[in-house]
Amino acid sequence: MNKAFILDLDGTLLDSMGAWQNVGIKYLIxxxxxxxxxxxxxILKPLTILESANYIKTEWQIDLPQQTIADEINELMAQFYQNEVELKAGVRAFFERHKEHKMCIATATDRHLVKHALxxxxxxxxxEFIITSTEMGNSKRQPDIFIEAAKKLSSKIEDAIVFxxxxxxIISATSAGFYTVGVYDESFKHETEQIKKVANEFFYDLSDWRL
Structure with a gap:
């Protein structure tokens, strides 16, 4: 049976984490x-966009609805996704090699931004589809998004691979029983050694991965 692939977007497929790292600062400036x-x-890195908006609203006492702050942050990112974002090295080769597998995107990024980027x-x-943390109602610190993705792919957890x-x-997906592949990103370089210990496999370039 072909394995189903559940793929993160930012930092896994897209070279975009640098933009996300700076967007909170850009927004406040x-x-x-x-x-x-x-x-x-x-602080913002593991949060959903709504959680990030709530944190910014609370800490800086911004008199705007949480959703408005999230929308304004997303607008800053929309320009990047429409005009600048690129795939990470090795991603196209990865897709060429694994054409026969069902795949979905499971991401903390909101759907309209994902569509711009793709x-x-x-x-x-x-x-096959896109599933987002906002739609799930929680972040990837809980495995719900991965479990729902596997279900929608008609895959058992043991037959799905999370990238x-x-x-x-990775901790969340592993705790739910998924096979996990860690992918290096500069923004998480301080976590690389921990990721290597938790993930089933780890790669600096997705084109090096083989099933």
């Missing part, structure tokens, strides 16, 4: 704030 801690990117890199028709760059997501 745009709002006129200067008291921005340097560790803000690491259209730009020419992969809008490659996946991720983030330690918290």
């Amino acid at each position: 745009k709002k006129g704030f200067t008291n921005i801690p340097p560790n803000l990117p690491s 259209k730009r890199v020419g992969l809008e028709d490659r996946f 991720e760059d983030a330690l918290h997501a």
